């Protein structure tokens with residue numbers, strides 16, 4: 001998964017839904033002033049749930 005951090009609003013929906021606990025709110029703030037979400041690639045199983053639940057299209061699926 002790749003992320004466009006500038007679209008993130010820090011709502012946390014993706015963090016709650018990730019089955020592998022791969023997402024967390026980071027201390028990095030984007031240009032809109034929202035804390036963005038960190039993705040731990042080691043934990044990620046590419047289930048794309050985050051991609052489905054994010055209302056702001058932050059995640060993009062990349063072919064392995």
Ligand code: SF4
Pocket residue numbers: 001017018019020021022023039043044045046047048049050051
């Ligand atoms: S693709 Fe699945 S495992 Fe990976 S960060 Fe998104 S919800 Fe979590």
Ligand code: SF4
Pocket residue numbers: 007008009010011012013014015037053054055056057058059
């Ligand atoms: S669901 Fe989308 S906008 Fe909300 S915290 Fe996750 S990446 Fe950011």
